[in-house]
Amino acid sequence: MESTEPVDKKYKIILYAVIGVFVFLGLLFLANKFVKQQITAGIEKELINSNVEYKDISVNILNGSAFVSLPKLQLGNATITSEELEVIDLDYKEYFSNNKIVFDRIVFKKPEILIIKSDTLNKPKLKNSKKKFKDDIKIKHLVIHDGNLKISEKDSTKQGLYVSLKKMDIYDLHVTKKSLKNKIPFSFREVSINSDSLFYSLNPEHDLQAKKLILKKGTLSISDLKIVPKYSKAEFDKRQKLENDRFELNIPQLIMKDFAWGFNEDKLQLQSTKTSIDKAEARIYRNKLLPDDNSKKPLYSRKLRELETKLKFDEIKISHASVIYEEKSVAERPPGKVMFSDMDVTIANVSNINMESEEFPLTTLTAKAKFMGRSNLNFNMEFDIKDPEDKFKFSGNISGIAGEAMNSFLKPAMNIEIEGNISSMYFNFFGNNYSALGDTRLEYHDFKVEVLRKDGQRKNKLLTGLANLILKNNVANKKIDQKNISAIRDQTKSFWNFLWLCIKNGALKSFL
Numbered sequence: 001m002e003s004t005e006p007v008d009k010k011y012k013i014i015l016y017a018v019i020g021v022f023v024f025l026g027l028l029f030l031a032n033k034f035v036k037q038q039i040t041a042g043i044e045k046e047l048i049n050s051n052v053e054y055k056d057i058s059v060n061i062l063n064g065s066a067f068v069s070l071p072k073l074q075l076g077n078a079t080i081t082s083e084e085l086e087v088i089d090l091d092y093k094e095y096f097s098n099n100k101i102v103f104d105r106i107v108f109k110k111p112e113i114l115i116i117k118s119d120t121l122n123k124p125k126l127k128n129s130k131k132k133f134k135d136d137i138k139i140k141h142l143v144i145h146d147g148n149l150k151i152s153e154k155d156s157t158k159q160g161l162y163v164s165l166k167k168m169d170i171y172d173l174h175v176t177k178k179s180l181k182n183k184i185p186f187s188f189r190e191v192s193i194n195s196d197s198l199f200y201s202l203n204p205e206h207d208l209q210a211k212k213l214i215l216k217k218g219t220l221s222i223s224d225l226k227i228v229p230k231y232s233k234a235e236f237d238k239r240q241k242l243e244n245d246r247f248e249l250n251i252p253q254l255i256m257k258d259f260a261w262g263f264n265e266d267k268l269q270l271q272s273t274k275t276s277i278d279k280a281e282a283r284i285y286r287n288k289l290l291p292d293d294n295s296k297k298p299l300y301s302r303k304l305r306e307l308e309t310k311l312k313f314d315e316i317k318i319s320h321a322s323v324i325y326e327e328k329s330v331a332e333r334p335p336g337k338v339m340f341s342d343m344d345v346t347i348a349n350v351s352n353i354n355m356e357s358e359e360f361p362l363t364t365l366t367a368k369a370k371f372m373g374r375s376n377l378n379f380n381m382e383f384d385i386k387d388p389e390d391k392f393k394f395s396g397n398i399s400g401i402a403g404e405a406m407n408s409f410l411k412p413a414m415n416i417e418i419e420g421n422i423s424s425m426y427f428n429f430f431g432n433n434y435s436a437l438g439d440t441r442l443e444y445h446d447f448k449v450e451v452l453r454k455d456g457q458r459k460n461k462l463l464t465g466l467a468n469l470i471l472k473n474n475v476a477n478k479k480i481d482q483k484n485i486s487a488i489r490d491q492t493k494s495f496w497n498f499l500w501l502c503i504k505n506g507a508l509k510s511f512l
Contacts, residue, residue, distance in 0.1 A: 054085075082111035082147070103139045111147040113165075137175040144168040163213070164197040192216045205230055205239070206247055220259040220272075225251040233285055242293040248283040269310035269353070280321040285335065287328045296491045299390045299433055301363070301383045304352050312353045318345040340377070343369040355386035375401045394499065395428040421445060429502045434489055436498065440482045440506030482506050 055070040066087040073080045088105040144165050152160035172189035198210035211224035227249035229236060236246045256272040263269060304311070321343040326335035349361040365381040376399050383392035401422035422444045429438030485506040489498045 077116050079114045079116075080108065080111055082108045084109045103137075105141045105143065106139050107143040107145065108147060109145050111144055111165075113144075113147060113149045115149070115151045116153075139173040140171065142170040142173050144170075160201065162197075162199045163193075163195050165193065166196055167194045168192070190218075198222075202227065205236060205244075215259065218258050218260070220254075220256040222254040223252065225249075225254050236285075237287045237290065240287070240290055243286060243288065243290045244293070246285040249280065250282075251277055251280045253278045267308055267310050269312075271312040273314045275313055275316045277316070277318045278320060280318060282321070282323045283326070284323070285326045285328075289328060289331060292492065294492045297494050299383075299392065299495050301385045301387060301390045301392065302433075304350065304363075304385045305355070307352055310353050311351055313350040314348065316345075316347040316350065318343065318347075321345065339372055340369045341373060343367060350385075352385055360384075360386055371398060371401070375399060390433045391430070392432070393428075393430045395426075397424060397426045398422075399424040401425075425503075425507065427503050427506060429485075429487075429499075431487075431489070431498070431502070433491065436487045436489070436502050438485055438502060438506070440485055440503070442480045442482070442507060 053070075053072040054068050056068075058067045068085040068087070069083075071080070071082050071085045086107040086109070087103055088107070145167060147165040147168070149163045149165055150160060169192045170188050171191070174187045176187075193213060193215040195213040196211070198208075198213050200208040202208050207228050207230060209224075209226045209228055210222050212222070214221045227247050229246050229248060231239065233246060253276075255276045256274070257276075258271070258273040260271040261269065298306070322341045323339070323343065325338045327338075328335040345365065345367040348364045350363055351361075354360060362382050362384055365379075367377075367379045369377045369379075371377040377396065378398075379394065379396035381392065381394040383390070422442065424441075424443045426441040427438060428440075429436045431437070485502065487498065487502045487505050489501075
């Protein structure tokens with residue numbers, strides 16, 4: 001008869017193993033349940049004033065992960081809703097020993113992030129109003145997949161920003177009681193963004209759009225950046241009570257190196273060491289038949305000095321750009337045009353930060369372009385943003401101006417045509433918000449003016465004869481220097497109107 005002891009021993013081992021597995025599973029279940037309760041309690045305790053809502057939480061203590069379904073989180077003025085939130089590598093030791101929530105990685109799937117730039121946030125529930133946010137929340141890496149971001153003034157996107165977030169990574173995110181009071185309710189070390197759509201309503205007449213936006217390792221790249229008018233020129237004019245500019249802008253590529261953003265004393269701050277803009281095209285249209293806008297127009301130094309947004313752009317380089325300005329002065333005629341092409345512009349030190357510093361730098365601009373497709377234009381300018389007197393100086397030269405090239409603007413806008421050439425013109429002016437003084441040098445030959453009748457076709461012989469009679473054509477091929485050319489600024493007009501007035505005063509004194 002065979003012994004049954006080895007068989008019994010074998011079954012006992014299997015039984016003990018099965019019991020052990022069930023005990024382990026039971027302990028694992030209880031541990032999961034305990035940790036789930038602790039995490040739930042921790043979230044409710046730490047973020048109760050932020051109105052956290054969710055459908056369910058599942059926890060796996062083996063890999064330190066958790067899944068939160070249908071979470072809705074409010075942090076200060078930011079609200080985040082998502083299909084699912086995945087927590088990876090929750091630091092239990094940090095939570096139970098130091099009462100801090102530290103996550104290695106959190107992934108939001110298809111979230112919507114809404115930031116309201118006003119005081120219209122929902123108030124916490126009354127029963128929780130006495131509870132306070134005491135502890136920290138740290139997330140080493142927060143990931144957003146297939147989401148979108150909306151920034152609105154009053155819970156509306158009509159005057160706000162919309163950005164699709166194909167992917168967004170935020171590193172070393174930190175939420176504290178203090179940070180919840182800020183416009184961005186958390187601090188962070190680095191952000192990377194991959195977006196395939198951006199929209200911002202600039203004003204009632206224009207929208208800003210971009211096809212692609214990538215921010216990675218401090219470099220911001222934007223493709224197909226555009227300012228798009230909402231209305232045709234005719235419809236735009238109907239909607240204006242005063243003179244106003246209609247803009248069209250297309251920038252195929254914009255790159256900002258060492259780009260940084262945040263809030264400085266509750267104001268948005270943007271920084272870049274080098275900004276590059278390539279092949280920008282701008283069209284500006286203005287109907288001069290509308291009533292003048294008689295509000296005062298500050299110079300650029302004052303605009304930047306008083307700008308709500310804080311800026312620090314060390315260098316801005318614009319290459320191969322073009323600008324077309326159209327001005328409608330006669331109802332029955334098309335607008336006159338002034339064109340600049342092949343523009344290369346470098347702007348240095350655009351900043352309104354640390355203006356109290358003694359070493360605060362001057363803002364400088366250098367540009368070269370083709371004027372009306374033929375003439376070579378060089379222009380230099382500098383001003384001090386912090387200067388309350390808004391002093392500035394500009395200088396430059398233009399050569400090879402053919403009269404017929406100017407007629408596309410002069411004929412429809414001023415009802416005159418010119419013949420001849422301006423060989424060269426130099427100008428150098430110093431000014432402020434009230435007046436300017438400077439010098440010009442002009443060389444021209446065979447210059448004639450033809451004044452047209454109201455129909456813009458036939459010549460007004462009398463006025464044409466008088467105009468040519470007083471022109472100094474006897475000084476052909478000589479350089480005419482004019483000193484102490486003065487101009488008084490009309491503060492209801494733009495800086496460029498003031499610049500044109502300075503140059504025009506010098507030219508007229510040379511011609512007449």
